[in-house]
Amino acid sequence: MMRVPIxxxxxxxxxxxxxxxxxxxxxxxxxxxDALWEVQTLRREVTTLxxxxxxxxxxRPPVTADPVTVxxxxxxxxxxxxQETAKALDGVLQNEVLVWQAIDDLRARxxxxxxxxxxERPCA
Numbered sequence: 001m002m003r004v005p006i007x008x009x010x011x012x013x014x015x016x017x018x019x020x021x022x023x024x025x026x027x028x029x030x031x032x033x034d035a036l037w038e039v040q041t042l043r044r045e046v047t048t049l050x051x052x053x054x055x056x057x058x059x060r061p062p063v064t065a066d067p068v069t070v071x072x073x074x075x076x077x078x079x080x081x082x083q084e085t086a087k088a089l090d091g092v093l094q095n096e097v098l099v100w101q102a103i104d105d106l107r108a109r110x111x112x113x114x115x116x117x118x119x120e121r122p123c124a
Contacts, residue, residue, distance in 0.1 A: 023031070
């Protein structure tokens with residue numbers, strides 16, 4: 001290995017460049033502490049949620065399989081709401097497709113106006 005003297009200004013510039021590109025050990029340790037704290041917080045929340053689920057399971061009324069006791073109005077209302085939600089979501093998705101088609105059309109116009117050789121490029 002050959003050692004070459006390097007001017008102090010160049011050495012400082014290189015170290016500054018490395019320091020700006022890489023995280024310091026202290027920052028890395030703090031990130032690990034923060035991540036550990038988040039994991040511990042999430043663990044406590046999951047434990048609380050599991051206890052809540054168990055409590056709700058114990059307080060749940062017994063399920064009856066008798067079709068006479070099933071509330072038909074509630075079933076019909078649930079079905080109606082599911083149908084309305086599906087129709088509304090279909091409309092939202094169709095509108096999203098129209099928006100993306102309009103964006104692609106505008107980009108195609110912009111690209112063709114700026115550089116006709118590039119041609120049309122899809123947005124997504």
